Amino acid sequence: MTDRRTDVLVVGAGPAGYTTAIRLGQLGIDATLVEADAHGGTCLNRGCIPSKAIISAASVAHEARTSEEIGITAEVDVDFEQFTRWKDRVVRRMGKAVEKLCKANNVDLVEGRAVFEDRHVARVLDGDGTELERVEFDYAVLATGSRPVELPGFEYDHPSVLDAADALSLSSLPNSLVVIGAGYIGMELSTAFAKLGVDVTVVEALESMLPGFPPALVEPVESRAGELGIDCHYKQLAQDWRETDAGLVLETESADGQDQFEHEAEAVLVAVGREPVTDTMNLDAIGLEPNNDGFLETDDQCRTDVPHVFAVGDVAGEPMLAHKGSAEGEVAAEVIAGRTASFADRAVPSVAFTAPELATVGQTVQEAEDAGHNPIQGEFPLRASGRALTTGHTDGFARIVASEDGRVLGGQVVGPEASELIAEIALAVEQELPVEALAETIHAHPTMAESVHEASANALGRAIHTLNR
Known part of the structure; x- marks a missing residue:
């Protein structure tokens, strides 16, 4: 057993944690990054990256099978084992890249689970609970991420009961799958598996899919889900399940009881949300206690109630998004380095990689009105987009929301590449740009990005390729 001394102990090497450590290294601060599992965290290893890999692969297969309208027909064979090997190579490559970047920025990487002994000392334990070393630190940054919520009676210790990570690690495709939860994780994976030919049933306790996203954005996704054969059942609560010769039967109950x-399938995927991981570090030793929602509360500088302890990423609260955690990590590093930094009023885009994609940032029209604005808005339907027409995917729109004096307050996009298009709107919201800045910026033609330009022009009453409001 050895002892280690460091300026900053970072607990957890997901996007929030490794970003914090790398930025600290860039600022010349000694950082030690402790990770109990794999560098890159859930996002890289069991979430964002592998899920987008299967989404991309499924879209390729689906496009090849369904392009008769443009004169392309194909017999498509999906070698799922080969896909899995490719996906795993992508994950390994990114994991090694994270390690390489950390080392290049003089970050000390330590394998094990960090458990606090007191406010300035942590023990590092291996998987068996054996102490490997003790780390003394001046500051600590907590970035332990989140894990899937487990429904009572649906524990993940049975091969037919899957969480998202299990679903992304399957060695073969099931013929049928029932998904509990129609949030973005449930719908992303439902869409991907349906495109790969799996018979998918979705059960959701609420009255619609993708709660939290504006209904107008969700409508094209719900319509496409139906076209893909996804059978959605709303206002149903999962109660129990039982095994059968063909797989299992999910028993549900209506919301009113x-x-x-009953829904039959080979397996059930539980995708009812995620919860922060705060029970692995012995937080009592540093005087921290999660709030009623399980999160560690922080101020605008990502500092907890304990002045030398910061929290970033999923443990620090909603939205539980990798890019939000990374941005928080940079703020925490800057503050520790004595620089001026804040996470207050940051524009954080939210994206669902469904079919079609949808994305939002800043305020909706209703939110702008609730905030006391008399907002103006502009919208451009993708059916009027030349580029969208050439892809064969014209469901959706781009919308810009601006204040009465023309400052961009937010925007929403649903359609192809919405995850990319939202970046321009996020920049405008973050920098408080006038909507004229977007409308007067020349966008290349023909591109999907023109939809943002046209929506901005529409807000000003001068769109060319759609009727002005």
């Missing part, structure tokens, strides 16, 4: 239903 009046009716019972």
Whole structure:
């Protein structure tokens, strides 16, 4: 056992944690990054990256099978084992890149689980709980991420009961799958598996899919889900399940408790949300306690109630998004280095990689009105986009929301490449740009990005390729 001394102990090497450590290294501060599992965290290893890999692969297969309208027909064979090997190579490559970047920025990497002994000392334990070393630190940054919420009776210790990580690690495709939860994780994976030919049923306790996203954005996704054969059942609560010779039967109950239903499938995927991981570090030793929602509360500088302890990423609260955690990590590093930095009023885009994609940032029209604005808005339908027409995907729109004096307050996009298009709107919101800045910026033609330009022009009453409001 050895002892280690460091300026900053970073606990957790997901996007929030490794970003913090790398930025600290760039600022000349000694940082030690402790990770109990794999560098890159859930995002890289069991979430964002592998899920987008399967989404991309599924879209390729689906496009090849369904392009008769443009004169392309194909017999498509999906070698899922080969896909899995490719996906795993992508994950390994990115994991090694994270390690390389950390080392290049003089970050000390330590394998094990950090458990606090007191406010300035942590023990590092291996998987068996054996102490490997003690680390003394001046500051600590907590970035332990989140894990899937487990429904009572649906524990993940049975091969037919899957969480998202299990679904992304399957060695073969099931013929049928029932998904509990129609949030963005549930719908992303439902869409991908449906495109790969799996018979997908979705059960959701609420009255619609993708709660939290504006209904107008969700409508094209719900329509496409139906076209893909995804069978969605709303206002149903999962109660129990039982094994059968063909797989399992999911037993559900209506939200009012009046009716019972059964859904057959080979496996069930539980995707009802994620919860912060705060129970692995012995937070009592540093005087921290999660709030009623399980998160560690922080101020605008990502500092907890304990002045020398920071929290970033999923443990620090909603939205639980990798890019939000990375941005928080940079703020924490800057503050520790004595620089001026704040996470207050940052524009954080939210994206669902469904079919079609949808994305939002800043305020909706309703939110702008609730904030006391008399907002103006502009919208451009993708059916009027030349580039969208050439892809064969014209469902959706781009929308810009601006204040009465023309400052961009937010925007929403649903359609192809919405995850990319939202970046321009996020920049405008973050920098408080006038909507004229977007409308007067020349966008290349023909591109999907023109939809943002046209929506901005529409807000000003001078769009060319759609009727002005």
